Amino acid sequence: MRKTSEWRAERNRKALARLKKALPKIFPPPVLTHALNRPFIPPMPRRAIDGYWRAHPIRADRLARALARKSGTPAGWTWRLATSGKSDLPMSFRFPPMPYRERGFARGPGFCGVCGQPVYRLGWHVDLWREGRNRNAKWHAVCVAAWKFWNAPSDHVRLLKRLQERRCRETGKRLHKSAEVDHRVPLFRIWQEHRDTPWPQLLGFWGMANLQVINREAHAAKCAGEANYRHRVRAAQAQV
Numbered sequence: 001m002r003k004t005s006e007w008r009a010e011r012n013r014k015a016l017a018r019l020k021k022a023l024p025k026i027f028p029p030p031v032l033t034h035a036l037n038r039p040f041i042p043p044m045p046r047r048a049i050d051g052y053w054r055a056h057p058i059r060a061d062r063l064a065r066a067l068a069r070k071s072g073t074p075a076g077w078t079w080r081l082a083t084s085g086k087s088d089l090p091m092s093f094r095f096p097p098m099p100y101r102e103r104g105f106a107r108g109p110g111f112c113g114v115c116g117q118p119v120y121r122l123g124w125h126v127d128l129w130r131e132g133r134n135r136n137a138k139w140h141a142v143c144v145a146a147w148k149f150w151n152a153p154s155d156h157v158r159l160l161k162r163l164q165e166r167r168c169r170e171t172g173k174r175l176h177k178s179a180e181v182d183h184r185v186p187l188f189r190i191w192q193e194h195r196d197t198p199w200p201q202l203l204g205f206w207g208m209a210n211l212q213v214i215n216r217e218a219h220a221a222k223c224a225g226e227a228n229y230r231h232r233v234r235a236a237q238a239q240v
């Protein structure tokens with residue numbers, strides 16, 4: 001035990017020395033505070049920034065969508081899915097649509113493929129250094145964290161449970177260990193019924209406002225209800 005903590009202290013001393021050496025004069029203070037309080041101090045500024053957003057997925061979700069709102073929907077863009085493996089479009093409606101990653105709408109070097117806004121030094125979203133955009137960057141650190149959250153919210157089930165005070169959103173009962181993350185408005189319905197929502201708002205369906213943790217049995221019942229609903233929609237469409 002003691003050996004491990006000595007080893008960690010030594011490792012942290014070295015990491016801190018490296019970080020201080022590499023740290024630009026201007027650096028976001030909350031990121032630095034977070035880095036210095038980690039059990040393992042990140043040795044590079046970029047790793048400190050990535051670690052900060054990884055630890056704050058809900059903040060990242062909110063900010064990435066705010067940046068997307070600044071960009072708006074590119075003119076002429078509609079949400080489409082890939083029909084072949086080679087396409088730059090998403091393969092399924094389960095992935096959030098990303099117009100600024102598509103060849104026809106990408107804004108070029110130094111613009112984020114997730115939100116469409118300029119990327120600055122260290123993948124930051126504000127030009128704290130007044131250097132202009134970083135032409136080698138393809139996305140913001142914050143948007144990468146948001147993208148991961150949107151695509152795999154289950155990775156954050158513990159955090160989401162805590163925010164719900166461990167109560168099931170469907171039944172109001174205490175959440176079990178096996179409780180699952182669910183999209184309140186299911187993703188297939190977004191594709192079927194909300195496809196024409198302006199893009200920045202569309203992203204909201206993958207964000208915090210559309211997520212809930214529910215007990216597994218409640219989830220199974222909800223999914224059965226949704227399958228039933230899909231079946232009815234298909235039957236109605238067949239009749240037309």
Ligand SMILES: [Zn+2]
Binds near residue numbers: 064113117143
């Ligand atoms: Zn971005």
